[in-house]
Amino acid sequence: MTAGVDVNKGTGLVLEALRKRFGEHEVLKGVSLEVRPGEFFTLLGPSGCGKTTLLRIVGGFEVPDEGRVVLKGQDLTRLPAHRRPVNTVFQNYALFPHLTVYENVAFGLRSRRFPEAEVRARVGYALGLLRLENLLHRYPHQLSGGQKQRVALARALVNEPEVLLLDEPMSALDAKLRAEVQVELRNLQRRLGATFILVTHDQEEAMAVSDRIGVMEAGTLLQVGTPEEVYERPRTRFVAEFLGVANLIPARRVGEGVETPFGFFPLRAPWAEGFLVLRPERVEVFREAVPGSFVARVREVVYRGAYLEAFLEPPLRLRTALRLAPGEEVFVRIPVEGLVVLDG
Amino acid sequence: MARLLVWYGELTTGSSLARRGFLLLLPGLAWLLAFLLLPGLLLIPLSFAERGAFGEVVWTFSLENYHRLLGFGILGFSLDNLMALLRTLWVAFWTTLICVLLAYPIAFFIRAQPASRRYLFLALVIIPFWTNLVIRTYAWQLLLAPEMPLARFLTALGLAEPGMALFPSAFAVYVGMVSAFLPFMVLPLYSSVERLDQSLVEAVQDLYGGPWRTFVHGVLPQTLPGLTVGVILTFIPAMGMFLVPDLLGGAKHLLVGNLIQQAFYTMRDWPYGAALSLVLILLTLLALRLYRRYGKEVGLA
Numbered sequence: 191m192t193a194g195v196d197v198n199k200g201t202g203l204v205l206e207a208l209r210k211r212f213g214e215h216e217v218l219k220g221v222s223l224e225v226r227p228g229e230f231f232t233l234l235g236p237s238g239c240g241k242t243t244l245l246r247i248v249g250g251f252e253v254p255d256e257g258r259v260v261l262k263g264q265d266l267t268r269l270p271a272h273r274r275p276v277n278t279v280f281q282n283y284a285l286f287p288h289l290t291v292y293e294n295v296a297f298g299l300r301s302r303r304f305p306e307a308e309v310r311a312r313v314g315y316a317l318g319l320l321r322l323e324n325l326l327h328r329y330p331h332q333l334s335g336g337q338k339q340r341v342a343l344a345r346a347l348v349n350e351p352e353v354l355l356l357d358e359p360m361s362a363l364d365a366k367l368r369a370e371v372q373v374e375l376r377n378l379q380r381r382l383g384a385t386f387i388l389v390t391h392d393q394e395e396a397m398a399v400s401d402r403i404g405v406m407e408a409g410t411l412l413q414v415g416t417p418e419e420v421y422e423r424p425r426t427r428f429v430a431e432f433l434g435v436a437n438l439i440p441a442r443r444v445g446e447g448v449e450t451p452f453g454f455f456p457l458r459a460p461w462a463e464g465f466l467v468l469r470p471e472r473v474e475v476f477r478e479a480v481p482g483s484f485v486a487r488v489r490e491v492v493y494r495g496a497y498l499e500a501f502l503e504p505p506l507r508l509r510t511a512l513r514l515a516p517g518e519e520v521f522v523r524i525p526v527e528g529l530v531v532l533d534g
Numbered sequence: 535m536a537r538l539l540v541w542y543g544e545l546t547t548g549s550s551l552a553r554r555g556f557l558l559l560l561p562g563l564a565w566l567l568a569f570l571l572l573p574g575l576l577l578i579p580l581s582f583a584e585r586g587a588f589g590e591v592v593w594t595f596s597l598e599n600y601h602r603l604l605g606f607g608i609l610g611f612s613l614d615n616l617m618a619l620l621r622t623l624w625v626a627f628w629t630t631l632i633c634v635l636l637a638y639p640i641a642f643f644i645r646a647q648p649a650s651r652r653y654l655f656l657a658l659v660i661i662p663f664w665t666n667l668v669i670r671t672y673a674w675q676l677l678l679a680p681e682m683p684l685a686r687f688l689t690a691l692g693l694a695e696p697g698m699a700l701f702p703s704a705f706a707v708y709v710g711m712v713s714a715f716l717p718f719m720v721l722p723l724y725s726s727v728e729r730l731d732q733s734l735v736e737a738v739q740d741l742y743g744g745p746w747r748t749f750v751h752g753v754l755p756q757t758l759p760g761l762t763v764g765v766i767l768t769f770i771p772a773m774g775m776f777l778v779p780d781l782l783g784g785a786k787h788l789l790v791g792n793l794i795q796q797a798f799y800t801m802r803d804w805p806y807g808a809a810l811s812l813v814l815i816l817l818t819l820l821a822l823r824l825y826r827r828y829g830k831e832v833g834l835a
Contacts, residue, residue, distance in 0.1 A: 251736050271739040272748075284737040288755040297751070298741035345741070 201262045202226045203248070203385065207236050208257035210243055217243045218254070219409040220329060225387060225437045230379050232388045234396040235406035236432070241389045244406075246357050252272045261352055272301070277346035278355040281337045282362070285330040291317070291328045291341050298349040314349035319378070343375075347382070358389040369454065372398045393433045395457070397421065410420055421469075425533045430467040437468040437507055439529075448531070451504055452484065455526050467533045470499070472528030473508035476521040483521040488514050567690025574815075578764035581809035599809035600822060622790040625779075625815065626772035629711040633719040633768050634761065636712070638753075640720050641727040659720050667714055671781045674710050675701060676715065678782070682835045702784025710778035715771065721766035773818045 203225040210218040225231045233241040248259055250271030259266045266274055266443070277298065283425045285294050295316055299309045317323050320340040330338060339359060342457040346354055358374075360368045376399045379386045390396055396403050397417040404414045405428070412421055413429050424430035426439060441448040442463050447456040450466065476483060486502040497509045506522065514520065581599055584592045605612045644655045664669060677684055688694035695790035700706055735752035745749065754761075776791030783789075790810060797807030 221702075235553055249736075249740060250741075262802045269737065272744060273744045275741075278736075280733050280737060284731070284733040286734065286737070286755070289751070295736075299742070300746070301742035301747055319563060347742070448568075 191378070201459075202229070204258075204262065204397065205248070205299075206258040208238075208244065208254045208259070209254060210247065210254050211216040213458070217409055218247075219410070220257070221406075221411045223404060223411060225385060227385055228383045230376065230386045230388070230399055232390060232396040232400040233404045233406055234390060234393060234403050235431070236391055238408075239406040240409040241391075242357060243263070245278075245357055245387065245389045248353065249276055249278045249355050264305055276354040276355060277349050277351040278357065279339075279342045279346050281357045281359065283330075283342040283359075285338060285341055289331050290327050290329055291322060294330070294341055295322075295345045295348050297345060300348075306331050311350055313344075316344040322343045329478065335362050336371065339363065339371065343378075347378075347384070347401060351384070351491070353385045353387060355504045356386060358390055359388075360390070360392075368395070369398075375399055386461075398432070403431060405444045407432075423530055424467055427465060427467075428534055430532065432529070435470050435507060437470065437473070437505075439466040440464075441466050441531075452506075452524050455524075455529060457526065457529060457531050460529050465534060467527055467530040468506075468524060470508045472525060473506060474523040474525060475500075475508055475510050475512060475514075476523070477512070480523060483523040486520055486522045488516050488518045488520060491516055515524050568605075579809045580805055581812050583808075585637040585801075585803040585805055589804075591804055599806045602806060603809050605812060606647075614788075617753050618788050618790055618793055619813070619817065621787070622773055622814070623771075623821065625707065625711065625787075625789060626769055629715060629772045630719075630765055631710065632711055632712050632768045633716050634710065634723075634765070636716060637719040637723045637764065638727075640716075641724040645727050645730070654732060656721070656724065659717050659724075660718060662713070667777060668781075670714070670755040671710050671778055672730070674706065674713070674782060675699075678706055678709070701782045702787065704787055705785070706782035707779050708788050710782045711772060711775060714775075715768040718767040718771075720768065722763035726757040730756050762825075766822065769821065769825075770818055773814060773821070788818075817828060 205223040205225075208218050208221045209216070212358050221240070221244060233244060235241045242254060244429060246491060248266075250269060250273075253268060257267075261275070266276075269401075277343050286297065289297070292313060296315045299312060304312070314323075317326065320343055322328060322337070322340055322344060325333065325341075330341070333341065339362070342359070359375075360371055363371060372395055375386075380398075382481070388399065390395075400417055402414060402416055403420050405412045407428050413425050417422070420456045421433050424433065424436070428500075430436040430438070439450050439452065440460065440463070441450045443449075443453075443461065444454065446458075447454055448459050448466065455466075467498050486504060486506065488500055489503050490501040491514055492501075492507075494498040495513060496509060498514060500508050500510060502508065502520070502522065508522075512520075580591065581594070582595050582597070584594050584596055586592045594727065604679065605615050638679075640659070644652050644659075645762055647655060676682070679685065680697050680699045685694060685700050687696070688700065689696050694700060734756060735748060738748045738752040774791050775789060776795045779787050779789045780794055780795070790813070794807050794810045794814065797803050797810055801807075
């Protein structure tokens with residue numbers, strides 16, 4: 191605690207240089223992170239990037255080889271799961287099949303020997319919060335996927351944890367329900383002012399619910415920022431490509447700017463050769479020539495309903511409302527403010 | 535509407551498949567009928583018969599055997615038989631419980647091994663079956679003999695008298711019984727433990743459950759099927775056991791199994807032996823009935 195005090199003047203959750211190795215495989219290669227109180231934080235990354243291991247370390251199901259987990263100034267690193275003021279919503283919900291909805295939700299309070307009257311009051315509140323009042327006496331096998339998920343949430347939230355951990359809680363739901371649950375989850379978190387940490391590989395989900403996102407790859411935390419920051423200002427190629435669609439434009443530093451296949455742009459680059467990122471919706475396309483535009487040919491078109499996605503030659507991906515047809519020649523302009531210089 | 539099923543490439547109705555399944559079942563059923571059910575049923579009339587002067591069965595109807603079984607013998611009333619019945623229940627109960635307590639850690643230990651090594655440990659559990667129970671029980675006589683390491687160790691602790699064997703004794707009976715039945719508990723329990731869903735265990739811990747709650751809510755409900763098989767496989771033969779108490783228990787630790795053996799072999803009194811056997815069967819069924827009812831209360835509905 192001594193060394194950690196000044197680091198943890200804030201009352202949030204601090205992860206310090208966490209390392210974890212399973213046999214030959216190094217799952218976490220020194221991850222440091224601070225999650226603020228009341229924040230909805232999302233760990234985003236492909237499967238196998240270490241995000242679940244990180245969550246399990248916070249939950250108390252894994253002990254890191256190195257590094258510390260500090261919550262409100264208290265070192266939790268070696269505290270067993272059942273002593274941590276942290277609760278988890280498991281990926282498969284892990285509801286107790288031999289207990290009713292009520293008993294499942296009451297479980298944590300009963301473990302801590304709350305008086306039965308208080309258990310009833312708190313469980314009643316949690317069940318109301320998640321609209322489960324009518325399912326009290328059901329067993330988990332009698333519930334739908336969405337209901338199970340709400341029971342899992344109620345079972346964790348009823349304990350009023352300092353931090354709620356959610357391990358891909360929506361992966362078992364169908365797309366429509368998932369979108370509803372995302373909104374609901376976000377509202378719930380705001381209403382309770384609780385700290386949520388969500389693990390997901392779904393970038394749309396991450397952007398929809400989070401205050402901040404941490405993008406992980408191969409055991410390292412690549413970038414942390416608000417959804418806008420990580421989407422608009424990705425620092426690495428991986429982040430750019432993992433969040434949404436990105437045009438990667440090779441570039442060379444020339445004088446006070448960069449030279450690309452699409453021309454010269456007055457942008458400062460930290461490298462001699464590297465990449466710029468351009469989001470497809472930032473590409474401007476016209477039927478007639480405009481100043482600063484160049485000619486491109488439409489290679490392929492995909493109808494997406496709300497917009498049209500087009501693949502051009504020279505290689506560029508874009509979104510447009512124009513009804514383009516393959517083979518057509520169009521005029522394209524790349525606005526300099528749409529370009530992002532990657533770090534490396 | 536008859537359900538149509540594809541069976542070995544041929545389209546058949548469900549009911550005709552069921553008929554065929556029944557035909558395949560017949561040999562096994564015939565075997566059980568001829569060698570288990572009929573002799574079992576035969577015990578009933580036999581238990582009301584009487585022993586003739588030369589050990590033959592005299593087919594009368596009398597309650598004499600049951601009267602005797604309750605302790606009313608030629609020498610007056612004695613509690614010995616009832617005590618043996620109670621002792622049988624008691625010994626079988628504790629044998630089963632000790633086996634359960636030992637089998638859980640063993641099953642979890644094997645599960646924790648890398649997959650390639652699990653079969654090695656399972657084989658180690660099964661190895662005792664390579665020798666006959668009689669030989670294994672005699673081996674315990676040797677291990678429990680005076681001046682053997684175990685006896686010396688217990689003597690040093692002041693738990694045994696110097697120079698004395700550790701058998702015949704209740705302790706020796708339990709040692710013999712538990713070592714005879716432990717594999718029957720470990721194997722079915724392991725089959726449940728192997729499939730254990732770890733996330734339920736973690737859910738208990740996440741919800742502030744200590745070790746006891748973790749076992750009761752995280753482990754027990756999931757392993758109840760294997761546990762039940764293990765309990766049945768241990769408890770039933772433990773109720774009928776006569777070899778171990780015979781060799782390791784001495785006269786003070788006779789079980790119903792020993793009484794039955796004496797009736798059939800030594801006394802050549804089959805009707806009395808039949809009465810004892812029936813009572814043992816009823817007691818066993820009763821005990822299992824209690825287990826099921828209690829198990830339902832704790833466990834899976």
